[in-house]
Amino acid sequence: MTITTLILSHYTLTTAAGYGINENLTALQTGHSGLKHNDFLDGDLDTFIGRVNGIEKEKLPGHLTAYECRNNLLAYLAFQQDDFINAINSAKQQYGSNRIGVFLGTSTSGILESELIYQSENYKKSGFFPENFHFKERHNSFSISDFVRTYMQLEGPALVVSTACSSSAKVFATAYRYIQLGLCDAAIVGGVDSLCHTTLYGFNALELVSGKPCKPADKDRDGLSIGEAAAFILLEKKNTMRNSDSTVFLHGYGESSDAYHMSSPHPEGKGASLAMQQALNTSGLTAHEIDYINLHGTATPVNDRVEDAAINQVFKNKVKCSSTKGWTGHTLGAAGGVEAIYSTLSLEHNFMPQSLNTENIDPEIHQKVLLHSEHTKIKHVASNSFGFGGNNCCLIFSKC
Amino acid sequence: MLRIYLKSIGIIAPGVAGWNDFCNIAKGVQPLVYEPVAKKIETVLPANERRRATRVTQLALYTAQQACDNVVAEGFSAGECLQxxxxxxxxxxxxxxxxxxxxxxxxPVSPTLFHNSVHNAPAGYWSIAAKAQTASTSITAHEYSFAAGLLEAAVQLISQENNYEQSNELNKRDCLLVCCDDKPPEPFHAQGLVSEEFACAFVLSNNIEQALFQLDIQLSEQIHEDSICKNPEFINLQNSNPQAKALPIIESVALNESRQVVIPYFEQGLNILLTPLN
Incomplete structure (x- = not known):
């Protein structure tokens, strides 16, 4: 079987740092963070969050009302940017609606709406959910792929990967396999996660939430800032590429498990290093050829140290790296997709973003964490995503 | 067409304590007597994790271990399967x-509840129990989940053989597919999701050695009727849980009979031609 090259032919994202590619790129280049003090609902947790402005004002078209929840509204908002809908429609014309796969990641889907029902007076009195409660279309984790298929009228293979914070990185590997085996010709990949109380108070219970904007790799880092985002990428074979200027392709992927603990990473980063090594192996690149790593970099004391240890095992040389969580917060199940697009922007604009909010690099961190953005020619970028349950994924993107 | 091989099955359902039980019922040796799944389910988890594992994890791990124990092939290692x-x-x-x-x-959200809330909690517990550092995915396709899971297993196994993944250090020939849904709490009952607990697990392989069955899987554009079990005793169970769509496959294996099974997969059907190997 010949090696298939998959181009990221069209992509869009909406994060706290902005709507669409241009706003996000400008934020990355100017160092403008999307984090602000928690103002989500009653905002009674003292932390900083990456909330996307204006989701509350959005409305889904009438025939999609059953899908209306914060997560799908954020997806809808992202779809309106960067002419992405046209790109999908054009791919549909070329391949047929049953030849486009939808493989998306999420960790909490539309559970916010269900949480709010529990908090309603009506539920407290009756113990029943309202009649317009749409479990399948809103709460269920498949909701996001279901919504995209219904909205874009697609009939190809589909699933949702929900492996916590590695979800929307792993879907690139999923799509690669489905396309290479001929089960579809193109795929929409990426992920969506939106703010909800479960993650805010859950991470807070684990004492992983910072009271300040997150400071990845900093010696004074004390936890993450939770964010929300939607990121979508149309993956297509290189030789069938239509009117796209993109020259970035998926060059390698690696997936592994820690087999260690449900919510703490392996102390030596054993699982994470396996994922990175496999990503290198599938790409055929050596560690020396990687120009830049977009870190998982959540800014919890343990995570950043362990990620550094894992990188040290694989990249004996020192690699330039940074976390972009300082712009978006940790967008959980959407982080892999967001950072795949940020990696793509790095490649297309020959630009390595700084580790925003990082002032003094932790002396225990050995990699070259960028305190200032650098403009230089780069060819190969790796992006790390690690999740609860010890689930790891590393992706490598390269310029043609 | 995707060709994979089945090496073993694990199952738990009301009235079905395990694979041997299921085979006896399928063959008419014993009747299916409805009895809710036992409250206490033994799993292979270390004590720390066992205390924290929820019902869905217990069901999933019970069948996962059963499937791994039922593999006859020499040199099989649960920890080396794709998950x-x-x-x-x-x-x-x-x-x-x-x-x-x-x-x-x-x-006050408990930290344990929070880490248990992720969709990949059963997978995380299993990787710890089986010491499996291989790739692990946790998926859903709502009512089409079983078909999507089986297709995903076939796709991953066959991809192990292509050029791209050959370089993978953890290149694997076996895959553990675990399909599980527990009963939701009362406020969700009106949503008609799941009325009975059901879990099944399969050890699948891209290697025919010591396999029980050959599975030829393909998507068909024609809309087919859902295949139903031969034994009418299984039909209620088949409709009680999205993962119980697996039952016609499991029944064919229990009877060692070849069969063409069709399971709905979105607008298409997932066609599975089952052929016994002995």
Whole structure:
């Protein structure tokens, strides 16, 4: 079987740092963070969050009302940017609606709406959910792929990967396999996660939430800032590429498990290093050829140290790296997709973003964490995503 | 067409304690007597994790271990299988408990509940129990979850042989597919998701050695009727849980009979031609 090259032919994202590619790129280049003090609902947790402005004002078209929840509204908002809908429609014309796969990641889907029902007076009195409660279309984790298929009228293979914070990185590997085996010709990949109380108070219970904007790799880092985002990428074979200027392709992927603990990473980063090594192996690149790593970099004391240890095992040389969580917060199940697009922007604009909010690099961190953005020619970028349950994924993107 | 091989099955359902039980019922040796799945399910988890594992994890791990124990092939290692966990609804019971905590003053969510709430909690527990550092995915496709899980297993196994993944250090020939949904709590009952607990697990392979069955899998554009079990005793069970769509496959294996099974997969059908190998 010949090696298939998959181009990221069209992509869009909406994060706290902005709507669409241009706003996000400008934020990355100017160092403008999307984090602000928690103002989500009653905002009674003292932390900083990456909330996307204006989701509350959005409305889904009438025939999609059953899908209306914060997560799908954020997806809808992202779809309106960067002419992405046209790109999908054009791919549909070329391949047929049953030849486009939808493989998306999420960790909490539309559970916010269900949480709010529990908090309603009506539920407290009756113990029943309202009649317009749409479990399948809103709460269920498949909701996001279901919504995209219904909205874009697609009939190809589909699933949702929900492996916590590695979800929307792993879907690139999923799509690669489905396309290479001929089960579809193109795929929409990426992920969506939106703010909800479960993650805010859950991470807070684990004492992983910072009271300040997150400071990845900093010696004074004390936890993450939770964010929300939607990121979508149309993956297509290189030789069938239509009117796209993109020259970035998926060059390698690696997936592994820690087999260690449900919510703490392996102390030596054993699982994470396996994922990175496999990503290198599938790409055929050596560690020396990687120009830049977009870190998982959540800014919890343990995570950043362990990620550094894992990188040290694989990249004996020192690699330039940074976390972009300082712009978006940790967008959980959407982080892999967001950072795949940020990696793509790095490649297309020959630009390595700084580790925003990082002032003094932790002396225990050995990699070259960028305190200032650098403009230089780069060819190969790796992006790390690690999740609860010890689930790891590393992706490598390269310029043609 | 994707060709893979089946090496073993694990199952738990009301009235079905395990694979041997299921075979006896399928063959008419014993009747299916309805009895809810036992409250206490033994799993292979270390003590620390066992205390924390929720119902859906217990069901998933019980069948996963059963499937691994039932493999006859020499040199088989559960820890070296690719891991695919599939749940239509995830852990709605844990969501319910967290939501109840979120209405209390100070919103006291327990850290254990929170890490149990992720869709990949059963997969995480299993990787610890089996010491499996291989790739692990946790998926859902709502009512099409079983078909999506089986297709995902076939796709991953066959991809192990292509040029791209050959370089993979952890290149594997076996895959553990675990499909599980537990019963949601009461407020969700009106959503008609799951009326009975059901879990099944399969050790699948791209290697024919010591396999029980050959599975030829393909998507068909024609809309087919859902295949139903031959034994009418299984039909209620088949409709009680999205993962129980697996039953016609499991029944064919129990009877050692070849069969063409069709399972709905979105607008298409997943066609599975089952051929016994002995």
């Amino acid at each position: 695919i966990f599939n749940s239509s609804n995830g852990d709605v019971n844990t969501f319910h408990k967290i939501s109840m905590a979120l209405v209390m003053p100070g919103r």
